[in-house]
Amino acid sequence: MTDIRLLKTTEKRLELLRQMNIHTLEDLVSQYPYRYEIIEEQYPTDEDDHVVIEGTVISPVKIFFKGRMSRMTFEVEDRYLQHFQVTIFNRHFLRQYLKIDTIVTIIGKCQNHRITASDLKVKPLQEIKGIYPVYSLKEGLTQKSFRQYIKKALHLLHQQIEDFIPEKYLIQHHLIRKENALYCIHFPENKKDIQEALKYLKYEEFLKFQLTMQLIKQQRIQEIGMAKDFDVTVFQNWILSLPFPLTTDQQKAIKDIVEDLKSPHMMYRFLQGDVGSGKTVVSLAALYANYLAGFQGALMAPTEILATQHYQTLTHFLEETPVRIELLTGSLSVKEKEASYQRIAQGEADIIVGTHALFQDKVVYSKLGLVITDEQHRFGVMQRKALKNKGQQVDFLIMSATPIPRTLAISMYGDMDVSTIKTMPQGRLPVITKYIHSASMKPILKDLKNYLARGGQCYVICPLVEESDHLEAKSAMQIADAMQRYFQKQYHVGLLHGQMKDEDKEKVMTGFLNNTIQILVSTTVVEVGVDVKNANMMVIYNAERFGLSQLHQLRGRIGRGKEQAYCYLMSASSSPEAKERLQYLEKSHDGFEISLYDLKLRGPGEVLGQRQSGLPTFLVADVMKDFPILSVARKDAQEMIYDYVQNHEYQGIMSQIQEKLKVNNEYVD
Numbered sequence: 179m180t181d182i183r184l185l186k187t188t189e190k191r192l193e194l195l196r197q198m199n200i201h202t203l204e205d206l207v208s209q210y211p212y213r214y215e216i217i218e219e220q221y222p223t224d225e226d227d228h229v230v231i232e233g234t235v236i237s238p239v240k241i242f243f244k245g246r247m248s249r250m251t252f253e254v255e256d257r258y259l260q261h262f263q264v265t266i267f268n269r270h271f272l273r274q275y276l277k278i279d280t281i282v283t284i285i286g287k288c289q290n291h292r293i294t295a296s297d298l299k300v301k302p303l304q305e306i307k308g309i310y311p312v313y314s315l316k317e318g319l320t321q322k323s324f325r326q327y328i329k330k331a332l333h334l335l336h337q338q339i340e341d342f343i344p345e346k347y348l349i350q351h352h353l354i355r356k357e358n359a360l361y362c363i364h365f366p367e368n369k370k371d372i373q374e375a376l377k378y379l380k381y382e383e384f385l386k387f388q389l390t391m392q393l394i395k396q397q398r399i400q401e402i403g404m405a406k407d408f409d410v411t412v413f414q415n416w417i418l419s420l421p422f423p424l425t426t427d428q429q430k431a432i433k434d435i436v437e438d439l440k441s442p443h444m445m446y447r448f449l450q451g452d453v454g455s456g457k458t459v460v461s462l463a464a465l466y467a468n469y470l471a472g473f474q475g476a477l478m479a480p481t482e483i484l485a486t487q488h489y490q491t492l493t494h495f496l497e498e499t500p501v502r503i504e505l506l507t508g509s510l511s512v513k514e515k516e517a518s519y520q521r522i523a524q525g526e527a528d529i530i531v532g533t534h535a536l537f538q539d540k541v542v543y544s545k546l547g548l549v550i551t552d553e554q555h556r557f558g559v560m561q562r563k564a565l566k567n568k569g570q571q572v573d574f575l576i577m578s579a580t581p582i583p584r585t586l587a588i589s590m591y592g593d594m595d596v597s598t599i600k601t602m603p604q605g606r607l608p609v610i611t612k613y614i615h616s617a618s619m620k621p622i623l624k625d626l627k628n629y630l631a632r633g634g635q636c637y638v639i640c641p642l643v644e645e646s647d648h649l650e651a652k653s654a655m656q657i658a659d660a661m662q663r664y665f666q667k668q669y670h671v672g673l674l675h676g677q678m679k680d681e682d683k684e685k686v687m688t689g690f691l692n693n694t695i696q697i698l699v700s701t702t703v704v705e706v707g708v709d710v711k712n713a714n715m716m717v718i719y720n721a722e723r724f725g726l727s728q729l730h731q732l733r734g735r736i737g738r739g740k741e742q743a744y745c746y747l748m749s750a751s752s753s754p755e756a757k758e759r760l761q762y763l764e765k766s767h768d769g770f771e772i773s774l775y776d777l778k779l780r781g782p783g784e785v786l787g788q789r790q791s792g793l794p795t796f797l798v799a800d801v802m803k804d805f806p807i808l809s810v811a812r813k814d815a816q817e818m819i820y821d822y823v824q825n826h827e828y829q830g831i832m833s834q835i836q837e838k839l840k841v842n843n844e845y846v847d
């Protein structure tokens with residue numbers, strides 16, 4: 179690594195570079211432009227009024243001042259003898275250079291031969307023509323000086339930049355060399371240079387990521403876990419005692435998990451399935467098998483409501499077994515908590531269900547063997563790690579209800595095994611979804627009244643207010659008030675929002691579950707996992723504010739039994755895109771398709787909660803758009819891992835990755 183002081187610039191500038199996390203010349207040349215400014219002759223077209231025109235000044239310059247601001251106008255003639263009136267603001271200091279017959283290049287917007295220039299160069303186009311990289315910089319650094327630093331750095335590093343990508347794959351994929359790729363990304367001569375550079379850099383980025391993931395996976399496979407042995411007959415009898423036959427995918431997922439538990443390797447499995455596809459019962463089976471093998475299991479949920487619900491489900495399904503289930507949440511009294519800690523530490527609790535409370539220092543497990551987290555993107559990497567570290571060689575299962583295509587899942591979560599539940603339990607009817615162009619409930623009141631009269635219950639989801647729980651709660655309160663006034667004493671309205679105390683939330687949820695509350699007005703607190711079979715109508719306010727996967731999740735709260743369910747997506751937005759997205763949900767009921775559509779629209783960070791989940795963010799590559807490159811990199815990484823014992827070149831690469839892993843603990847859970 180080469181120190182940036184070699185740039186021989188001022189300490190102030192070096193400090194600015196350091197603030198951008200640039201400490202070495204290698205860091206500097208890895209700072210890629212986020213866009214390019216292309217200067218080439220351009221005349222206005224029907225679609226675009228952007229122009230780059232060379233012309234000769236043919237009139238005297240006029241300047242108008244308003245305070246310190248100025249407006250300068252003059253006329254030019256281009257090489258086709260057309261005349262243009264040019265206006266530019268705050269460049270009066272250029273006046274002295276703009277004599278008649280001077281050749282200038284004008285960049286700006288043009289309408290009816292009038293150009294409002296954003297830039298003006300007193301040079302022929304030929305001299306400034308080119309592609310200019312634009313970087314995201316700290317204040318105090320200019321694009322021009324930054325480009326010069328990069329040029330100098332590339333010069334100083336000449337012939338020292340090694341190809342990370344092995345020779346074999348450089349040839350196979352027709353990739354240019356790394357040094358060349360860096361030159362091309364920073365100083366392209368044409369668009370092809372940029373393409374070639376990006377091809378190299380994206381592939382390199384994905385290859386590093388895949389190698390890292392697979393190396394972690396390989397290390398884990400080598401790590402000796404606990405081979406869990408249990409009585410399969412007892413387990414199978416329990417499965418047969420369930421009130422419904424399992425779907426093929428549920429059976430397959432349970433089989434995967436049981437095999438993992440029995441193997442001497444640690445389980446690290448990602449279980450994904452559409453909303454309502456029956457993941458909970460699969461996690462329950464895992465916990466039961468783990469119990470039969472003599473270990474404690476922990477099931478961690480993102481909210482208290484959900485933890486309580488899981489606790490109830492577990493208690494219900496394991497009623498006939500001697501399993502002791504413990505609910506550990508933040509709202510327990512100090513005394514209750516102490517008693518709970520004691521039972522956990524002394525092995526008097528077999529399955530512990532809870533929220534973040536599960537991994538506090540005070541909680542000591544007697545023999546933890548399995549950790550299951552629900553909705554992985556709600557938990558930070560550190561939290562998951564803390565829980566896993568509470569036992570030795572703990573098996574790990576992560577459940578997600580934002581399903582993504584298997585191929586994408588495998589490539590993204592390269593270090594995990596993936597089980598996917600696609601089939602829905604028998605007899606499920608798709609939720610009839612209607613987009614209603616309205617800001618109020620009026621158009622659906624009749625449907626709602628009829629439905630309630632038939633004995634049903636309804637969710638009303640309030641507008642999403644980004645980053646303001648307070649406003650969100652306020653709007654929920656107003657809607658709940660209005661609904662209660664409308665229905666008087668006929669039906670009971672419950673209110674649920676994030677600012678309420680946990681015990682109050684629980685009271686409302688229990689009321690809804692027992693049908694003492696018929697209308698539940700709620701913010702997205704109910705988004706994940708809540709299961710009330712008698713509630714089969716949902717109204718969502720300002721539906722355009724939600725992501726599609728999120729709406730699908732919300733809609734997944736209803737239609738969980740055999741009854742026909744209805745979801746109304748209300749939106750007063752006049753944006754055609756909003757309408758298109760909501761209409762898409764009327765047609766599509768497949769969580770996989772919806773997440774794919776959403777991923778394309780909003781990117782993986784938004785949909786999968788990338789930052790929180792600790793997934794890497796890529797510098798140049800895009801998981802969705804560059805998926806074909808990711809697939810190729812994955813295949814190559816597998817091949818490299820397989821071959822590296824005999825291959826010196828690969829050994830060097832692997833030790834680089836291992837080194838980095840040690841330093842950053844990157845991607846590790």
Ligand SMILES: Nc1ncnc2c1ncn2[C@@H]1O[C@H](COP(=O)(O)OP(=O)(O)OP(=O)(O)O)[C@@H](O)[C@H]1O
Pocket residue numbers: 422423424425428451452453454455456457458459579603604706707708709734735738
């Ligand atoms: N094979 C099955 N046949 C019939 N009903 C089932 C089956 N599996 C699960 N169920 C029921 O379907 C409902 C939804 O299951 P569950 O809560 O496990 O779904 P989920 O995948 O966890 O959904 P979510 O992502 O919404 O939390 C539950 O009431 C559950 O009892």
